[in-house]
Amino acid sequence: MSMELHRCFRCGWCKLPSDFVDYNCPSYAKFRFESFSPGGRLWLIRAWLNGELTWSENFAKILFSCVACKNCAEQCKMRFKDEIVDWITSAKSSAIEKGLAPPKVRDFLENIAKHGNPWGLPRAQRASWLDLNKFEGEGDLLYIGCECAYEERGQKMAKNVIELFKVAGLSFGTLGNEEECDGNEAYMLGELGLFQELASKNTQKFKELGVKKVITISPHAFNAMKKYPDRDFEVLHFTQLLLELIQKGKLKLSELDLTVTYHDPCFLGRHNGIYSEPRKILKSIPGLKLVEMKRNKENSFCCGGGSGNFVFDLLSGSESPARLRVREALNTGAEILAVACPICKAMFEDAVKDEGSDLEVKDIAEILLSSTKML
Amino acid sequence: MDKIYKALAEIVGEEFVSNRKEELYIYSRDSGLSEPRFPDYVVMPRTVEEVQKIIQLANKEKIHVVPAGASLSLSGLTIPQKGGIVIDMRRMDRILELNRKGRYVVLEAGVTQGKLQAFLEENAPDLCHSLPEAPPSATVVGNLVIHGQGNLTQAYGFNSSMISGLEVVLPNGEICRIGSCSLSPYWFSIEPLPYLAGLFLGWFGTTGVITKVGLRLYPKKKLRDVELFVLEDPKLVSEVIYRVTHTEMAEDITTVAQPYPLMFQGTIMIGIYLTGDTEEELEFKRRLIWSSLSDLIKAKEGGFMALTPDMKVGLLEKPMSSLTRSADILKGGGFVYCGAIIPIEKFPEALKKLFEIAERNGVTFAHTGRVIGRGHCMMFAFAYPFNRADLESMEKAKRALFDSYVATLEIGGVPWKPGAEEQKLILERMDKNSVELIKRIRELLDPNKIMNPGNWEVEL
Ligand SMILES: Cc1cc2nc3c(=O)[nH]c(=O)nc-3n(C[C@H](O)[C@H](O)[C@H](O)COP(=O)(O)OP(=O)(O)OC[C@H]3O[C@@H](n4cnc5c(N)ncnc54)[C@H](O)[C@@H]3O)c2cc1C
Ligand code: SF4
Ligand code: SF4
Numbered sequence: 001m002s003m004e005l006h007r008c009f010r011c012g013w014c015k016l017p018s019d020f021v022d023y024n025c026p027s028y029a030k031f032r033f034e035s036f037s038p039g040g041r042l043w044l045i046r047a048w049l050n051g052e053l054t055w056s057e058n059f060a061k062i063l064f065s066c067v068a069c070k071n072c073a074e075q076c077k078m079r080f081k082d083e084i085v086d087w088i089t090s091a092k093s094s095a096i097e098k099g100l101a102p103p104k105v106r107d108f109l110e111n112i113a114k115h116g117n118p119w120g121l122p123r124a125q126r127a128s129w130l131d132l133n134k135f136e137g138e139g140d141l142l143y144i145g146c147e148c149a150y151e152e153r154g155q156k157m158a159k160n161v162i163e164l165f166k167v168a169g170l171s172f173g174t175l176g177n178e179e180e181c182d183g184n185e186a187y188m189l190g191e192l193g194l195f196q197e198l199a200s201k202n203t204q205k206f207k208e209l210g211v212k213k214v215i216t217i218s219p220h221a222f223n224a225m226k227k228y229p230d231r232d233f234e235v236l237h238f239t240q241l242l243l244e245l246i247q248k249g250k251l252k253l254s255e256l257d258l259t260v261t262y263h264d265p266c267f268l269g270r271h272n273g274i275y276s277e278p279r280k281i282l283k284s285i286p287g288l289k290l291v292e293m294k295r296n297k298e299n300s301f302c303c304g305g306g307s308g309n310f311v312f313d314l315l316s317g318s319e320s321p322a323r324l325r326v327r328e329a330l331n332t333g334a335e336i337l338a339v340a341c342p343i344c345k346a347m348f349e350d351a352v353k354d355e356g357s358d359l360e361v362k363d364i365a366e367i368l369l370s371s372t373k374m375l
Numbered sequence: 376m377d378k379i380y381k382a383l384a385e386i387v388g389e390e391f392v393s394n395r396k397e398e399l400y401i402y403s404r405d406s407g408l409s410e411p412r413f414p415d416y417v418v419m420p421r422t423v424e425e426v427q428k429i430i431q432l433a434n435k436e437k438i439h440v441v442p443a444g445a446s447l448s449l450s451g452l453t454i455p456q457k458g459g460i461v462i463d464m465r466r467m468d469r470i471l472e473l474n475r476k477g478r479y480v481v482l483e484a485g486v487t488q489g490k491l492q493a494f495l496e497e498n499a500p501d502l503c504h505s506l507p508e509a510p511p512s513a514t515v516v517g518n519l520v521i522h523g524q525g526n527l528t529q530a531y532g533f534n535s536s537m538i539s540g541l542e543v544v545l546p547n548g549e550i551c552r553i554g555s556c557s558l559s560p561y562w563f564s565i566e567p568l569p570y571l572a573g574l575f576l577g578w579f580g581t582t583g584v585i586t587k588v589g590l591r592l593y594p595k596k597k598l599r600d601v602e603l604f605v606l607e608d609p610k611l612v613s614e615v616i617y618r619v620t621h622t623e624m625a626e627d628i629t630t631v632a633q634p635y636p637l638m639f640q641g642t643i644m645i646g647i648y649l650t651g652d653t654e655e656e657l658e659f660k661r662r663l664i665w666s667s668l669s670d671l672i673k674a675k676e677g678g679f680m681a682l683t684p685d686m687k688v689g690l691l692e693k694p695m696s697s698l699t700r701s702a703d704i705l706k707g708g709g710f711v712y713c714g715a716i717i718p719i720e721k722f723p724e725a726l727k728k729l730f731e732i733a734e735r736n737g738v739t740f741a742h743t744g745r746v747i748g749r750g751h752c753m754m755f756a757f758a759y760p761f762n763r764a765d766l767e768s769m770e771k772a773k774r775a776l777f778d779s780y781v782a783t784l785e786i787g788g789v790p791w792k793p794g795a796e797e798q799k800l801i802l803e804r805m806d807k808n809s810v811e812l813i814k815r816i817r818e819l820l821d822p823n824k825i826m827n828p829g830n831w832e833v834e835l
Contacts, residue, residue: 006763009702009709010406014446017495020489020511031465032419033393034446035401044397058395071635077696078703317390 005046005087005340006039007080010039014072018298024295025072026302026321027065035062038084045091050113060102063092065314067321068188074298093190104312109191116181117146118311127176129155132162133323137210137238139171140241141233143225144220145218146181147342153349154342158217160365161234161238167372168250170241172215178205178273184224184267188307194325199228200342206233218347219268219341220306226272237268239278239340239364246284253371255287260367261334262290263325263348264300265341280342285371291332293325298349301325303347310343322351329359336360338367377420380438383418383460389468391419402443402453402461406702407711408761408773409451409794414441414461421466422544423550423586429462430584431548432823443826444517446488447509449711450794452521454577456829457570461511462584465514470494472562478502478592479539481562482583484516488694491515495592503527503595505534508694516585521792522577524754526627526693527593528647529746529795535576539564543575546821556591562589574816582820596650597812598657599626600717601690604668606677608623609723613750615645615677616719617668620750624660630744630753632726633745635704643726644680646690647771701741702703707762710741711772713779714791715755719746721786728782732757736775738768754791757782776823795829 015025015037023029028037034042039060047053066088069358072086095101096109111120126149135141142162148154165172204226207215213234216222223237245251260282268274275297281288295301303323306311315321326348329337335353337359339345348361383392393399394416398742404411415438419428433440435680439459446453455461467487472481473494482491489511495502505525531537540554540562551557553572574582590701599648604615612630615801619625629646633639647664651657672675682690689697702710719723726742734741741758750814761772780797783790784804790797802810814833817826 003764007703009699009707010511011699012449013510013696013699015512016487016489019493020487021493021497022490032391032463033398033401034463035397040401043401047400053396053400056396058397062397075698080703100512127617167583195500 008042014038014076069266069302089190135173140213141211145221157363168245182221182224184220221266223267226349259289260336261332262338303344304349305343326351379720405446414455417545444514447513502592537591542587543583603680612722613719622663628746704760705762710760712756715783715788719787732778747806828829
């Protein structure tokens, strides 16, 4: 990695979206020192690896406030652009390996390793709220994921997805308390050992149960599973499946008189190129008006929750990415900010409260569900 | 706690001041090859009053102050030569007013080229400002302070001549307005008052901190196209430029000469940009330009090159990312350039010098240039990529750069955005009374010598 870092020119294209409308690196947008820009970060990593700079609390903040949103890789003009996030991840990895990571980051990873979730909550609580058959080798596996399993708002989102699947007559089950963390954040924090362990546990379990298709609620899980080395199952994000169900006529939709703006989650959008399915779902609801924020699709502005920041939140404050994004959503005139990720959902719900705004944050499944219920 | 840090934190809020080593490291250097020098503090104000308080504090504490935009001028102009406080202006990033009919905008000093471009695209798609090829993260004001050039420079002169008003915090902390905005609510013109704007442009932040600027906008036509005129004899370049500028049909005229790719070796390409609201208008302009060069074409002295769609896309991109990408030519993350402002007839001499310097120093090179005014002069860049991981390559590029500054002066040109060392070369050769005037103006404006010392510093 250090062999290539010097190639960053610190020119700053990577801070912006493609139409330059505003700063689009969440951590630069929040902190505004050049040191928190992608280029500044790369130069500091190089200085650290060269021994020009020693580790510090501030450097830890600079490194771990990168949310791996991939805007920099999308916008950098150089041939090495696809490697930028890997370079930052490798630096995080080195820091963790050397025992230098901030305590909150360490706890986050330890909790995943020990308890299978970043909060260190008991495994027995994972599915205690869930009233659903366990996967018995029939149909699809719905992978709930940590954020939906333990976070109240995530649970609500999972329930919406489950209800919709039921309405559509889908055959599916979950792993209940046996579900294991997907490992996405471990991967993005450079804890590749932990990621591989989780990947192999999950792949093994899926194999044992005869899982052919996994539907994830979180784009983070979707992204992680796509990277599993010996994956022999198909993985879909729930929005992909919902669109299929709508197109097959399995979900009957009635009119909703709503103006909605949709936020692209980084791990569905920039990391995996899925932009159209969620939009097609929303557009298929009669009466619903979809309005775009200035920064959308490849240019979407991250909620600030990636790479563990939904737990250790180094980007909080009045100018947090989530609050900036809520203001952008409000500017569209939308009454609803639609999300497709439980992390975005939690980040934005908090941000809306902090902003004292009446914008409603709803997941796509919830919006779709109310459209089916109107019938 | 350090009392200056505390005072700065009281002014801008603790979040926006730093004396931590990571920020000091980043603000001690830019993407060029100037020696790093560490600031003591970095601060990011949001309002003119905050800038004023920072300057008042600097006067009280006798600490130096360096205003900075995106630090992309590549010649170390925001590196604090003698330490002190770097003021990163980029939190002052509001676009305050658009006067469509009067064709101007009023901006805060931290607004980036990209933000203004996007704003106009959305709010006044038939207007544009003169956009440099710098990365869109560069600031508009940083470009004006260094007398930058953009795509409208051929038609209207240096970008700094498009300023219609200024707000400046003087070195003593007073807030001062310049132009119509000093006596009226409107920012439409610097003239016809005493030309005070000249006290702040080209001075590299040694005479005050600009906080707002009124900037002229120009008609943006719906269509834009480019033609490449290719020739081999450098002596013909000024003739071609003379003829094309005479037609007054081109938006922008640029020059390129580089050793790679090999098919371009030994050639000079003149980029002629055309705009029009209709195909008919474009075609009319194209025909006038072609006919102005027809005898050269007939005599096989040069000709228009057929451009592939890909080439066109690259050449028409605004700003052109290919220029930024040249920093990756040696997979080394950098290039530096000496931008020589020269009379157009000096093109052949400058090109000869470039070849000699590149050969003597064993460096890769490239030339790009841009016509300023109707052929009144041009910016001739002597550019050298280098490899940040290879000390020798950096040393060589540094030597070539220095030689280029000397060459510029030798051929009667003026180096553009010279770094601190090169400013000395200029001052040594400058008329003594002009140098004395620079010194007296600085002493008058900045008795405590707080503003960006090491730049335009006269030791008589
Ligand atoms: C790839 C590339 C292409 C480029 N192409 C062009 C081009 O086509 N045309 C062109 O003109 N330039 C070009 N540049 C040079 C430069 O990047 C631009 O001119 C840019 O706009 C400078 O803005 P900045 O914000 O980086 O200024 P900085 O480098 O931050 O500042 C420039 C100077 O202005 C002073 N300054 C900044 N803000 C203030 C303020 N508020 N008050 C007082 N002084 C201030 C600084 O102290 C410094 O002396 C290019 C650079 C690169 C890397
Ligand atoms: S990552 Fe790419 S775009 Fe960003 S500063 Fe480095 S070279 Fe420039
Ligand atoms: S991945 Fe996102 S947060 Fe990290 S440096 Fe790139 S743009 Fe910034």
